Amino acid sequence: xxxxxxxxxxxxxxxxxxxxxxxxxxxxWLDPRLxxxxxxxxxxxSNSLLDLSVLKLxxxxxxxxxxxxxxxxxxxxxxxxxxxxxxxxxxxxVPSPPEAPGVAADxxxxxxxxxxxxxxxxxxxxxxxxxxxxxAPQPLVDEGPPGRPSGGAPPGLGxxxxxxxxxxxxxxxxxxxxxxxxxxSMYDSELWAPASEGLKPGxxxxxxxxxGLELDEAQLDYLLDVLVGxxxxxxxxxxxx
Amino acid sequence: MAISRGLAxxxxxxxxxxxSTVEFNHTGxxxxxxxxxxxxxxxxxxxxxxxxxxxxxxxxxxSTFQSHEPEFxxxxxxxxxxxxxxxxxxxxxxxxxxxxSTNDKxxxxxxxxxxxxxxxxxxxxxxxxxxxxxxxxTSLQVPVLKPMDLMVEVSPRRVFANGHTYHINSIxxxxxxxxxxxxxxxxxxxxxxxxxxxSFNIVDIKPANMEDLTEVITxxxxxxxxxxxxxxxxxxxxLRLCDMRAAALCDKHSKLFEEPEDPSNRSFFSEIISSVSxxxxxxxGRYMLTRDYLTVKVWDLNMEARPIETYQVHDYLRSKLCSLxxxxxxxxxxxxxxxGSDSVIMTGAYNNFFRMFDRNTxxxxxxxxxxESSKPRAVLKxxxxxxxxxxxxxxxxxxxxxxxxxxxxxxxxxxxxxxxxAATNNLYIFQDKVxxxxx
Numbered sequence: 001x002x003x004x005x006x007x008x009x010x011x012x013x014x015x016x017x018x019x020x021x022x023x024x025x026x027x028x029w030l031d032p033r034l035x036x037x038x039x040x041x042x043x044x045x046s047n048s049l050l051d052l053s054v055l056k057l058x059x060x061x062x063x064x065x066x067x068x069x070x071x072x073x074x075x076x077x078x079x080x081x082x083x084x085x086x087x088x089x090x091x092x093x094v095p096s097p098p099e100a101p102g103v104a105a106d107x108x109x110x111x112x113x114x115x116x117x118x119x120x121x122x123x124x125x126x127x128x129x130x131x132x133x134x135x136a137p138q139p140l141v142d143e144g145p146p147g148r149p150s151g152g153a154p155p156g157l158g159x160x161x162x163x164x165x166x167x168x169x170x171x172x173x174x175x176x177x178x179x180x181x182x183x184x185s186m187y188d189s190e191l192w193a194p195a196s197e198g199l200k201p202g203x204x205x206x207x208x209x210x211x212g213l214e215l216d217e218a219q220l221d222y223l224l225d226v227l228v229g230x231x232x233x234x235x236x237x238x239x240x241x
Numbered sequence: 242m243a244i245s246r247g248l249a250x251x252x253x254x255x256x257x258x259x260x261s262t263v264e265f266n267h268t269g270x271x272x273x274x275x276x277x278x279x280x281x282x283x284x285x286x287x288x289x290x291x292x293x294x295x296x297x298x299x300x301x302x303x304s305t306f307q308s309h310e311p312e313f314x315x316x317x318x319x320x321x322x323x324x325x326x327x328x329x330x331x332x333x334x335x336x337x338x339x340x341x342s343t344n345d346k347x348x349x350x351x352x353x354x355x356x357x358x359x360x361x362x363x364x365x366x367x368x369x370x371x372x373x374x375x376x377x378x379t380s381l382q383v384p385v386l387k388p389m390d391l392m393v394e395v396s397p398r399r400v401f402a403n404g405h406t407y408h409i410n411s412i413x414x415x416x417x418x419x420x421x422x423x424x425x426x427x428x429x430x431x432x433x434x435x436x437x438x439x440s441f442n443i444v445d446i447k448p449a450n451m452e453d454l455t456e457v458i459t460x461x462x463x464x465x466x467x468x469x470x471x472x473x474x475x476x477x478x479x480l481r482l483c484d485m486r487a488a489a490l491c492d493k494h495s496k497l498f499e500e501p502e503d504p505s506n507r508s509f510f511s512e513i514i515s516s517v518s519x520x521x522x523x524x525x526g527r528y529m530l531t532r533d534y535l536t537v538k539v540w541d542l543n544m545e546a547r548p549i550e551t552y553q554v555h556d557y558l559r560s561k562l563c564s565l566x567x568x569x570x571x572x573x574x575x576x577x578x579x580x581g582s583d584s585v586i587m588t589g590a591y592n593n594f595f596r597m598f599d600r601n602t603x604x605x606x607x608x609x610x611x612x613e614s615s616k617p618r619a620v621l622k623x624x625x626x627x628x629x630x631x632x633x634x635x636x637x638x639x640x641x642x643x644x645x646x647x648x649x650x651x652x653x654x655x656x657x658x659x660x661x662x663a664a665t666n667n668l669y670i671f672q673d674k675v676x677x678x679x680x
Contacts, residue, residue, distance in 0.1 A: 049509065052567060065319050068407055068426040069457045069476050070572055073513045076455055077566075080509050 050085060053078045260663035262650055266330040266338065269654040272300055272661055273340055274668055275325025279309035281342055283353065284670075300670050304353060304393040309344040321346050327412050331434070334418070339398070341421060345408040348423055350399035350434065358386040404430050404440045411461045417468040424461040424473060431485075443491045444473060444483065459574075460519050466526045470495075478515030478533060480540065498529070498540050500547045510562045510571060518574035523583040524655075530586055532577040535559060537588050537598065552598045552605065555590050557628045557639045570644050578653040578660075589648025592637065593664045594624060610648060610662045610669040621671065 057074045060066050257278030264273050272284040285303035312321040322345055331339040331350075338353040362384040367373050407425035414421045422431050422443065429444035444461075448454055461473035469485045481494035502511060514534035521530045529540040531548075535556060538548035554575075558565060565571040570591075577588040589595045590607075598605045607624045627636040650663040658673035 049563070056569075065317075068454075069459060069516070072454055072457050073476055073516060073572065076512050077509055080512070 050078075050081050053081055255666065258666035260650060260666060260668060261324050261326060262328050263652040263661045263663050263668070264328045264330060264340075265652050265654050265661065266340075267332055267655060269656055269659065271303065271330070271338060272652070272670070273328045273330065273342075274661075274663065275308065275328050275342055276666075277322075277324045279307055279311070279323030279325060279344065281306055281308045281325060281328065281340075281351070284668075298672070304395055306351070306395045308342045308349060308351065309347065312346075326409060329412050329414050329421070331414055332418050341412055341414065343409050343412050343423065346402070346405055348401040348404075348409070348412060348432075349397050350401075352396050352398045354394050354396075356392040356394060357388060357390075359389040360384040361387045399434070399437050401432055401437050401440070404432070410459060413461060413463045413471070415463045415468050416466055420468075422461065422463065422471060424458050426457040429458065429461055429471075429473060429491075441489070443485065443489075445490065445492060459517050462520055462522055464526055465522050465524065472520055472522070472529060474517035474520045474531060476516040477512060478517055480517065480520060480529065480531065482542065496542070496545050498545045498548075500538075506559070508562060510566055513566070513571050514562065519576040521577060521579060523579050524581060525583055528583065530577050530579055532575050532588055534571060534573070534575075537577050537586055539586070539600065550600060552586070552596075554588055554596055555626070557626055561639070565644075568644065570647075573647055573649065575647075575649050576651055578651050580653050580658065581656045587651055587653060587660065589651050589662070591644050591647050592642040593646040593648060594626075595648045595651060595662055608671075610664045610667075610671075611646075612667075 053074065057071075057078060060071050060074055257276065257280075259277040260274050261277055262275040265271070266273070270286050272286075274282050274284075276282075282305045283303045284300040286298050286300050289298045308325055309323040311323045313319075314321055324344055325342050326344060328340055328342045331341065333339075336354070340351050340353070342349055342351060361368070362382050364378060364381055364384075365373055365375075401423070404423060405425040405428070407427050409423050409425050411424045412421060419435075420431055420433050422429055423440075424430075424444075427445065427447040428442055430440040431443045432440045444458070446456065446458060455477075457476045459474045459476055461471060464470035464472070470482060471485070472480055472482050474480050478499065480498035482496040482498070483491035484495045485491060487493070487495065502515070517531045517533050519530075519532045522528070523530065527542060528549075529542065531538045531540065532554075535558060536554055537552045539550040540548045562571060575589050577586060579586055584601055585597055585599050587595060587597045593609050593611045594607050595610060596605060596607050607626070608621045609624050622635075625633065625636045626642070627633070627638055629639075632638070646664065648662055648664055652661045654660070660671050662669040662671065
C-alpha cells in the first residue's frame with residue numbers, strides 16, 4: 001500500500017481505476033431498475049459486496065487525507081459483512097478446485113482482506129505513533145513497553161481479530177513485509193500528524209490522555225525506522241541513540 | 242425568487258461555486274452562503290416598500306468576500322481545502338454584524354460594517370486626498386460628514402487556527418455570546434471569541450489505539466438558552482447531551498439519546514444509514530432535530546430512549562441502499578431545519594427535492610428547487626415520487642431520480658416563512674406570502 005508523498009501527484013489517475021473496478025463488480029443485482037423484491041439484501045452477502053467494500057476501503061485509505069467518518073463507516077460495514085462470511089472463510093491448506101471453489105475464493109478473499117486489514121491496522125496505528133512522536137519524546141527512554149494486552153498477537157490485530165482468526169500467523173509476516181516494502185522516506189511527512197497539537201499552548205483539560213507515555217515495541221521499532229532510514233532528516237538525535 | 246450564483250451562459254456548474262453552507266442571521270435580515278471556493282456571499286433583505294410592491298422584502302447581494310484560501314500544509318504534504326464548511330452569525334451587539342466561518346482547519350471571525358458617510362472639508366488635504374499647499378490655507382474649518390454611497394466593509398478580526406487535527410464539521414456560538422465551540426471528527430474545542438491562541442478541549446473521543454476507532458463526531462450544537470449544555474451526534478446514530486458544569490472534559494455525557502435498531506430493517510448498511518448528519522435544537526430548546534440518511538427525527542430532551550417523532554424523507558430508497566452504497570450517495574450528509582415556531586421541519590433530498598413536515602397536522606410536502614419547475618413568484622407545485630403501482634401525471638419514478646442533484650444545505654428564516662435552499666451552485670429563496678400554514 002503506497003503512502004509516499006508522490007501519491008498526491010498521481011492521485012487523479014489512480015482515482016479512476018478503483019472506480020472502474022467497482023463498476024465492473026457484479027452489477028446485476030445493483031441495477032436500480034430491478035423491482036424492489038430482488039433488491040432485498042441477502043442474508044449472506046455476495047462476494048461482490050465484499051469486493052466492493054474492500055475496494056472502497058482501499059480507495060479511501062489511498063487518499064492523502066482520508067475522510068475519517070467515511071473510513072470508519074466503511075470499516076464497520078466491512079466488519080459486518082466479514083462477520084457473516086466468516087463461517088466459510090476457513091483457509092484450506094490446498095484449495096481443491098473441483099470440490100469447493102467457493103471456499104477457495106473466500107479464503108483467497110480472506111487473505112487479501114487480511115493484507116488490507118493489516119494495512120489499515122498499521123495505518124490507524126501510525127496515527128497514534130505519530131501523535132506520540134509529536135509530544136514529549138523524553139519519556140520514550142524511561143517507559144518500557146506498557147502492559148498492552150496483546151499477548152502473543154502482533155499489535156496490528158486487536159479488534160480486527162474477527163476478520164480472520166486463522167490468518168493470525170499470516171499477519172505476523174504481513175506486517176513485517178509491509179514495513180519492508182514501504183519506502184521509509186515516507187516517514188518524512190508526518191501523515192495526519194498533529195504538529196498543531198504540539199504547538200497548542202494553554203490548558204488542555206484532558207486527564208489521562210497523554211499518548212506520548214503509552215508505548216510498545218512496535219512504536220519503538222517505528223521510531224528506529226525513522227531515525228535510521230532518514231539521514232536527511234534534520235532532527236535532533238532521538239532517544240536511544 | 243431564484244438567485245443564481247453561477248456565471249451567465251455557463252452550462253456546467255463551476256466547482257468552486259458549489260454552495261456548501263447557508264445561514265440566516267438572528268433577525269433574518271441577512272443571509273450568508275459559503276461555497277467550495279472559500280467565498281462568502283451575504284444577501285440582505287430589502288425593506289418592503291409601497292413604492293415598489295414587486296420587491297416585497299426580497300434578498301439582494303449585500304457583500305462578497307474571500308473568507309478562506311487554499312493552504313498547503315508543508316509538514317504533512319497535504320492540501321487544506323478552502324471550502325467553507327459552516328457559517329454562524331454572532332448575535333448583533335452594535336451597528337456591525339459579525340460571523341464565524343470555518344473550513345476544515347481554521348475558523349475566522351469576520352466583521353461587517355457599513356459606511357454611508359464621509360468626512361469632507363479637511364484642512365490639510367484636498368478632496369482627492371492630496372496635501373494642500375499650506376500657504377493657501379488661511380482659515381480653519383471643521384470637517385463635516387456628508388452622505389456617500391453605501392459601502393460595505395468586511396474585515397477579518399480573529400483567526401482561530403491550529404486547534405484541530407481532524408476536519409471541522411460544526412461550529413456553534415454559545416448563548417453567552419462570549420464563547421463558541423468547534424467540533425471535528427474526534428474532538429470538540431471551546432474558544433473565547435476574543436482569544437485566538439488557545440482553546441479548551443471539552444470532548445475527546447479519540448481512542449488510545451486508533452485501530453479501536455469505531456465512531457466519530459458528526460455534528461454539535463450549543464443549547465439555545467442554557468450556556469452550559471451542548472449536544473453532539475455520532476456516526477453510530479447516537480446523541481450525547483453534555484453539561485460543562487459537570488466536568489472540564491465532557492467525555493461522560495449527561496444524557497445519551499439512542500434508538501434501538503429495528504430488527505426488521507436490519508441490513509449491512511444499517512449503521513451507515515443511522516449515522517446522524519445534522520442536529521439542531523428547536524428554538525424553544527425543548528427538542529432536538531436529527532437527520533440520518535432516510536429520516537428526520539424529533540427528540541424530547543426529557544426522553545432518551547427513542548425519538549418522539551420520526552418522519553420518512555425518502556423511504557423508497559431503502560431498497561436501493563446497495564446501489565447508493567456503490568455510488569457513495571449513502572454517505573451524503575443532509576442538513577435539517579426548524580421553522581421559527583418549531584411546528585414545521587424541513588430537509589433536503591435528491592433530484593433537487595426538499596421536504597417539509599408539519600408536526601401538528603402530520604402532513605408533509607415535497608417541493609422542487611429548479612429553474613425549470615419554478616418561475617419567479619410562481620407558486621411551487623408539490624411533487625410526488627412514485628414507487629410503482631399507480632402513477633399519476635407529473636409523478637417522478639424512483640429510477641429517474643437524479644442523485645447528482647442533492648439538496649444538502651437548507652435554512653429557515655428565524656421568524657417568517659422564508660426558506661433558503663442551496664441546489665449545487667444555485668441559491669433559491671422561497672417565501673410564503675399567502676398564509677403561514679402548511680398545506
